[in-house]
Amino acid sequence: QQQVKQSPQSLIVQKGGISIINCAYENTAFDYFPWYQQFPGKGPALLIAIRPDVSEKKEGRFTISFNKSAKQFSLHIMDSQPGDSATYFCAASNSGSARQLTFGSGTQLTVLP
Amino acid sequence: DAGVIQSPRHEVTEMGQEVTLRCKPISGHDYLFWYRQTMMRGLELLIYFNNNVPIDDSGMPEDRFSAKMPNASFSTLKIQPSEPRDSAVYFCASSPAGFQPQHFGDGTRLSIL
Numbered sequence: 432q433q434q435v436k437q438s439p440q441s442l443i444v445q446k447g448g449i450s451i452i453n454c455a456y457e458n459t460a461f462d463y464f465p466w467y468q469q470f471p472g473k474g475p476a477l478l479i480a481i482r483p484d485v486s487e488k489k490e491g492r493f494t495i496s497f498n499k500s501a502k503q504f505s506l507h508i509m510d511s512q513p514g515d516s517a518t519y520f521c522a523a524s525n526s527g528s529a530r531q532l533t534f535g536s537g538t539q540l541t542v543l544p
Numbered sequence: 545d546a547g548v549i550q551s552p553r554h555e556v557t558e559m560g561q562e563v564t565l566r567c568k569p570i571s572g573h574d575y576l577f578w579y580r581q582t583m584m585r586g587l588e589l590l591i592y593f594n595n596n597v598p599i600d601d602s603g604m605p606e607d608r609f610s611a612k613m614p615n616a617s618f619s620t621l622k623i624q625p626s627e628p629r630d631s632a633v634y635f636c637a638s639s640p641a642g643f644q645p646q647h648f649g650d651g652t653r654l655s656i657l
Contacts, residue, residue: 465645474548474635474648475587520587531600532646534587 435523437535444542450508452538454521457502461523465532466495466506469518478519479506511542546570548649550636556655562624565652567636568617577646578611578621579635587635593619626656 436455444450454464462483467475481488481495481504488495494507508515521535549568557563569576577592591601596613604611608627613619623630633653637646 467648472650474637474650476648477645480645531589531592533589536586 435521435533435535437521437538439538440536441539442541444511444540446511446513446542446544448511448542450506450511450515450540450542452506452519452521452540453503454505454523454535455501455503456523456533458523458525458533459502460525461533462526463524464495464497464504465522465524466493467520467522467534469520469537475520508540511540513542513544516540516542548636548638548647550634550649550652552652553650554653554655556657557626558657559627560625561656562622563626563630563654563656565621565634565636565654567619567621567649569619569636569638570647571617572640573638573647574641575639575646576613576619577637577639578619579637579648581633581635581651582631590621628656630654631656 438453442450465480466478468478469475479490479493479495481497483499486497492509497504519538519540522532524532548570551566574595578590579587580590581587588603590603591611592599593613609623611621631654633651635648635651637648639646
């Protein structure tokens with residue numbers, strides 16, 4: 432019930448291409464869906480987040496698409512750059528549980544120059 | 545503005561020894577979280593505090609693990625006795641009151657020989 436399933440495990444994209452990472456959840460009480468970016472040797476850093484009252488949120492080259500009925504959300508990185516190479520984690524939480532984040536398993540993105 | 549500060553960054557010790565990990569949250573943040581990251585299990589929440597009080601420690605793996613927050617600017621995670629399976633990267637994160645994102649430190653890489 433608490434699990435967040437993330438795919439793919441790894442992704443290789445050419446510079447300028449679109450990177451797409453998908454997540455699915457079961458717990459309908461989740462109402463906050465952040466994406467974190469992690470570089471080697473660093474902690475995860477919040478990239479972008481969405482609440483289920485909107486279907487899409489865009490910040491620069493990063494877009495979250497949210498499908499409440501399917502209980503799925505995805506991260507799209509447009510015009511992917513080598514500097515975007517990192518591990519990306521989706522997460523979900525229930526505002527009623529003091530923001531305890533349940534993380535997906537992570538996607539290692541490599542953007543080739 | 546200083547972020548979450550963790551120490552040490554790396555710790556190598558022998559099985560059976562006591563290990564103490566330290567965290568200084570961002571000033572003014574009311575919530576503090578301890579996570580463990582491994583390849584097998586990903587990012588797991590171990591325990592979190594609100595205003596220095598432990599709220600949920602259900603993620604603490606066993607009695608060998610303990611965490612304290614004696615004041616708003618300091619927390620420790622202790623493992624006694626340590627075992628090789630405790631080897632992981634341990635992250636501390638903090639967040640303000642209200643529904644705000646968690647800010648992670650750069651972690652402590654712990655190796656138990």
